[in-house]
Amino acid sequence: MPGENLTRDEARERGRLLNVDGYDVALDVRSAVTRGAEAATFRSRTTIRFRCAEPGASSFADLLAPSVRSVTLNGRELEPAAVFDGSRIALDGLAAENTLVVDADCAYSRTGEGLHRFVDPEDGEVYLYTQYEPADARRVFANFEQPDLKAPFTFEVTAPEGWLVLGNGAQDRAAKDGTHRFATTQPISTYITAVVAGPYHYVTDTYRRTFKDGGELEIPLGALCRKGLARHFDADDIFTVTKQGLDFFHDHFDFPYPFGKYDQAFVPEYNLGAMENPGCVTFREEFVFRGKVTEASYERRANVILHEMAHMWFGDLVTMHWWDDLWLKESYADFMGSFAQVGATRFTDGWITFANRRKSWAYRADQLPSTHPVTADIRDLEDAKLNFDGITYAKGASVLKQLVAYVGQDAFLEGARRYFKRHAYGNTRLTDLLSVLEETSGRDLTAWSRAWLETAGVNSLTPQVTYDSQDRITELAIVQEASEQHPELRPHRVAVGLYRRLDADSALVRYARAEVDVAGQRTSVPELAGAERPELVLVNDEDLTYCKIRFDEGSLATLRARLGDLRDPLARALCWAALWGLTRDGLMPARDFLDLVRRFGGAETVIGVLQSVHGQAETALEHYTAPEHHESAARALSEGALRELRVADPGSGHQLSWARHFAAVATTPADLQLLTGLLDGTAKIDGLDVDQELRWAFLLPLAAHGVADESVIAAELARDDTASGKRHQVRCLAARPAAEVKAQGWADVVESDTLSNALVEATLSGFAQPGQRELLAPYTARYFAAIERIWRERSIEIAMSVVRGLFPSWQVDRATLDAADAWLAEHDQAAPALRRLVLEERDDLARALRAQACDEAAGRRP
Numbered sequence: 044m045p046g047e048n049l050t051r052d053e054a055r056e057r058g059r060l061l062n063v064d065g066y067d068v069a070l071d072v073r074s075a076v077t078r079g080a081e082a083a084t085f086r087s088r089t090t091i092r093f094r095c096a097e098p099g100a101s102s103f104a105d106l107l108a109p110s111v112r113s114v115t116l117n118g119r120e121l122e123p124a125a126v127f128d129g130s131r132i133a134l135d136g137l138a139a140e141n142t143l144v145v146d147a148d149c150a151y152s153r154t155g156e157g158l159h160r161f162v163d164p165e166d167g168e169v170y171l172y173t174q175y176e177p178a179d180a181r182r183v184f185a186n187f188e189q190p191d192l193k194a195p196f197t198f199e200v201t202a203p204e205g206w207l208v209l210g211n212g213a214q215d216r217a218a219k220d221g222t223h224r225f226a227t228t229q230p231i232s233t234y235i236t237a238v239v240a241g242p243y244h245y246v247t248d249t250y251r252r253t254f255k256d257g258g259e260l261e262i263p264l265g266a267l268c269r270k271g272l273a274r275h276f277d278a279d280d281i282f283t284v285t286k287q288g289l290d291f292f293h294d295h296f297d298f299p300y301p302f303g304k305y306d307q308a309f310v311p312e313y314n315l316g317a318m319e320n321p322g323c324v325t326f327r328e329e330f331v332f333r334g335k336v337t338e339a340s341y342e343r344r345a346n347v348i349l350h351e352m353a354h355m356w357f358g359d360l361v362t363m364h365w366w367d368d369l370w371l372k373e374s375y376a377d378f379m380g381s382f383a384q385v386g387a388t389r390f391t392d393g394w395i396t397f398a399n400r401r402k403s404w405a406y407r408a409d410q411l412p413s414t415h416p417v418t419a420d421i422r423d424l425e426d427a428k429l430n431f432d433g434i435t436y437a438k439g440a441s442v443l444k445q446l447v448a449y450v451g452q453d454a455f456l457e458g459a460r461r462y463f464k465r466h467a468y469g470n471t472r473l474t475d476l477l478s479v480l481e482e483t484s485g486r487d488l489t490a491w492s493r494a495w496l497e498t499a500g501v502n503s504l505t506p507q508v509t510y511d512s513q514d515r516i517t518e519l520a521i522v523q524e525a526s527e528q529h530p531e532l533r534p535h536r537v538a539v540g541l542y543r544r545l546d547a548d549s550a551l552v553r554y555a556r557a558e559v560d561v562a563g564q565r566t567s568v569p570e571l572a573g574a575e576r577p578e579l580v581l582v583n584d585e586d587l588t589y590c591k592i593r594f595d596e597g598s599l600a601t602l603r604a605r606l607g608d609l610r611d612p613l614a615r616a617l618c619w620a621a622l623w624g625l626t627r628d629g630l631m632p633a634r635d636f637l638d639l640v641r642r643f644g645g646a647e648t649v650i651g652v653l654q655s656v657h658g659q660a661e662t663a664l665e666h667y668t669a670p671e672h673h674e675s676a677a678r679a680l681s682e683g684a685l686r687e688l689r690v691a692d693p694g695s696g697h698q699l700s701w702a703r704h705f706a707a708v709a710t711t712p713a714d715l716q717l718l719t720g721l722l723d724g725t726a727k728i729d730g731l732d733v734d735q736e737l738r739w740a741f742l743l744p745l746a747a748h749g750v751a752d753e754s755v756i757a758a759e760l761a762r763d764d765t766a767s768g769k770r771h772q773v774r775c776l777a778a779r780p781a782a783e784v785k786a787q788g789w790a791d792v793v794e795s796d797t798l799s800n801a802l803v804e805a806t807l808s809g810f811a812q813p814g815q816r817e818l819l820a821p822y823t824a825r826y827f828a829a830i831e832r833i834w835r836e837r838s839i840e841i842a843m844s845v846v847r848g849l850f851p852s853w854q855v856d857r858a859t860l861d862a863a864d865a866w867l868a869e870h871d872q873a874a875p876a877l878r879r880l881v882l883e884e885r886d887d888l889a890r891a892l893r894a895q896a897c898d899e900a901a902g903r904r905p
C-alpha cells in the first residue's frame with residue numbers, strides 16, 4: 044500500500060464512498076510521566092461509525108503508530124499484521140453501516156507533530172498538547188484524515204492525577220480516577236481536534252453577550268501556559284483582546300460562536316504561530332513575553348488571537364473540501380485578523396503593519412519559482428504542507444482587501460453571513476464563496492477570480508508624468524508590468540497620491556488624490572491633470588491593491604533626500620516597503636538602502652515598521668552588499684544603530700528595537716566590548732533594561748565572534764535555567780566560530796534525530812552566522828549529499844526545517860548556485876516538495892548574486 048502521503052485523488056474517492064457519523068476516542072496518557080521505553084507510547088482506542096455508499100467496497104483508515112493491538116470491523120476481528128502497514132488500515136468488504144474499532148499504541152512526539160511531549164528542564168514537569176494540520180491526527184488516533192469527512196467527536200482522556208486536561212468540548216463530568224470525558228463536538232474535521240494536558244497554569248474568565256432578540260450567549264474563557272511562565276503571563280490582556288474580537292465578529296457575522304467554550308493554550312516547542320482548534324486554540328508560548336518587548340509584539344499577538352478566532356467561522360464552521368482551497372480559511376483569517384484589530388482593539392495601526400510586513404512576505408513568495416495561484420493545485424499532503432505560505436495567507440488577504448474595495452464592505456460582509464448560514468458544519472469550494480458574493484454585490488466575479496485567484500505573480504505599477512512649462516501635470520499615467528513567467532495584467536483599483544512640502548522646511552504632505560481603475564499596460568489618471576508638480580507620486584496610496592510600487596525618477600530622488608519628512612505613517616510604510624522591493628530586485632544598490640536606514644530609521648514612528656526595516660537592513664548587509672564593501676557597510680550600519688540607540692527615548696520600544704538591531708550588526712572590537720559591558724554591568728545606556736531576553740540577544744553575537752566561550756554561555760544558562768534559556772544556550776553554542784563546533788551542530792541535526800523540534804530550530808539558527816563564510820564552506824557539498832536521506836527519514840516538519848536551515852545561503856557565489864543547479868538536474872525524480880524547497884533557496888541565492896552585482900556597480904560610479 045502507499046506510504047504516509049495521501050493524494051487528492053485518493054481523498055476524493057474515499058470522500059465519495061464514505062460518510063462518517065461519529066468518533067469515540069479514548070486516550071491513556073499516564074505513561075507520559077514515566078521513564079524509559081514506557082514513556083515513548085500511549086494507548087489509543089478509537090471507535091468510528093461510518094456509512095459506505097457501495098456495500099462490498101474497500102477503503103482504508105489512517106493511522107501512524109508503532110504498533111496496533113487489535114482491529115475490529117463490524118464485530119469481525121482483523122489480524123493487525125495483515126491489514127496495517129504502518130500508515131493505513133485496509134478495510135475490505137464494507138457494509139452500508141460500519142463500526143471500526145482500533146486499539147493501538149501511538150508514539151509521543153518530539154517534533155511538534157501529533158501528541159507532543161515536553162519535559163520542563165526547570166522543574167521536571169511534563170506537558171502534552173496536540174498539533175495536527177494538515178494530517179497528523181492519525182499519529183494520535185485512527186481516522187479518515189481528510190477535511191471533507193467531518194464528524195462529531197467524543198474524547199475521553201485518562202491522565203495523571205491532578206493534571207489539567209482540555210479538549211475541543213467542555214468536560215461533561217468531573218474527572219473520575221484520572222479519566223476526563225468531554226462533550227461531543229459539532230461535526231468538525233480531524234485536523235482541528237485537540238487535546239492539551241499537564242500541570243498547566245490556568246486562568247478563567249467569561250464572555251457574555253445579549254443579542255437584539257433578547258437571547259443570551261455565555262462563553263467560558265480560559266488561558267493557560269506552563270507553570271514556569273506563570274509569573275510572566277498577562278492573561279488579562281489576552282482576555283481583553285479575546286472579548287473585543289468576539290464582540291466584533293458577532294457584530295459582523297450574525298452567527299453565534301458555535302463551539303461552546305474558548306480556551307487558549309500557550310504551549311512549548313510549538314512549530315507554528317497558532318492553530319485554530321475549535322474551543323481549544325493553541326499558540327506558541329513565545330507569545331508569553333518573558334522580558335520587555337515593543338508594542339509591535341503585543342500587536343502581533345493580538346493579530347494572531349483574532350486570526351485564529353476568525354477561523355472559528357472561516358475554517359472550522361465551514362471547511363474547504365480539500366487543501367486546494369486552503370485559502371478559503373487562511374486568506375480570510377489573515378484579512379479578518381487585521382480588519383478586527385483596527386476595528387475593535389487599541390492596535391489601530393494594523394493596516395500599516397499589514398502593508399509593511401505581511402505583504403512583504405507575500406511579495407517574496409509570489410516571485411519565487413514555486414509561486415502559485417491563491418487557489419492552488421494541491422496534489423497531495425506534501426504539497427499541502429508547503430502551501431501554508433505568503434501567498435495563501437498574505438496575498439490572499441491582500442486580494443480580499445481589494446475585493447472589499449471592489450464590491451463594498453456591506454456586500455462583502457453580507458456574503459460572509461450567507462456563506463456561514465448556507466454551509467454551516469459543511470465543506471465548500473471556491474465557487475460556493477463566489478456565488479454568495481455575486482448575490483450580495485450584484486457583480487459577476489468570474490473575471491475577477493480568474494485574474495486574482497487563479498493566476499500567479501505580482502504586477503509592478505509605475506507612474507509616468509509629463510509637465511507643462513508652468514510645472515503643472517499634463518498627464519499622469521500608470522504603467523503596469525508583469526514578469527515573463529507570469530504575464531497576467533490584472534485590474535487594479537488604486538489611489539494615486541501627490542505629495543509635496545508646503546514650504547522648504549515642512550513635512551511632505553498629500554495635496555491631491557485620485558482613484559482609478561488600472562487596466563492593461565497603460566492607464567491615464569485624468570483627474571490629476573493640471574495639478575502642480577509633486578515632489579512624490581505614490582501609486583497605490585492607501586494600499587488598496589496588491590502590487591509592487593515603483594517610482595518615477597523625481598519621486599525616487601525625493602525619497603532619497605527626505606523619506607523621513609513623509610508625514611503620513613501608512614504612506615511612509617508603503618515607501619519603505621517599495622524601496623526594499625527595489626533593493627531585492629537589484630534595482631537599488633544595497634548601500635543606498637542601508638544609507639536610507641541610517642539617515643531616516645530614527646525618524647520612523649511606527650515601531651512595527653522600524654523593526655521590519657531593521658530586519659531588512661540586516662539582510663541587505665549580509666546578502667545583498669558587494670563583498671568588497673561589506674566591512675565598511677557593516678561598520679557604518681553599527682555606528683548608525685549605536686547613535687540611534689543612544690538618542691532614543693529612554694525605556695521606549697524604539698530604544699529596545701535599536702538595541703537589538705545594534706547587537707545583530709555589531710562587528711568591531713568596540714561594538715563587542717560595549718555588548719560585554721552591558722552584560723556585566725560596566726556599561727550603561729540610560730533607560731535600557733538589560734533583562735534576561737536582551738542578555739541572550741547580546742550574548743549571541745559575542746559567541747559568534749568568539750568573545751564568549753562555552754563557560755560564559757554556561758554561566759548565562761545558570762542565570763536562566765529554563766526551557767527558554769536552554770534554547771538560547773543551544774543557539775549560542777552552535778554560533779561559536781570553530782570547526783569542531785560546526786561539526787557538532789551538523790551531527791546533532793543531520794546525523795541524529797534525538798533533539799526536539801525546538802532544539803533543532805535553535806541549532807539551525809545558531810549554525811550559520813555572519814562572518815563565518817569560510818568556516819561553513821565545507822558544508823555545501825555535504826548538504827546536497829544529505830538532503831534526500833533527511834527527507835526520507837525525518838518527519839516532514841523536521842525535514843523542512845533542516846533543508847531550509849542548512850542551505851548554504853551564506854555562500855553567495857556562483858559555485859554554490861552551480862551546486863544547487865547540479866543537484867536539481869541530477870534529482871529530477873526527488874520528492875516534489877523537496878525539490879520545491881531547494882528551488883526556493885536557490886532562487887534566493889540567485890537574487891542575492893544579482894543584488895550584489897548591482898551594489899558592486901554602484902561602487903564604481905563617480
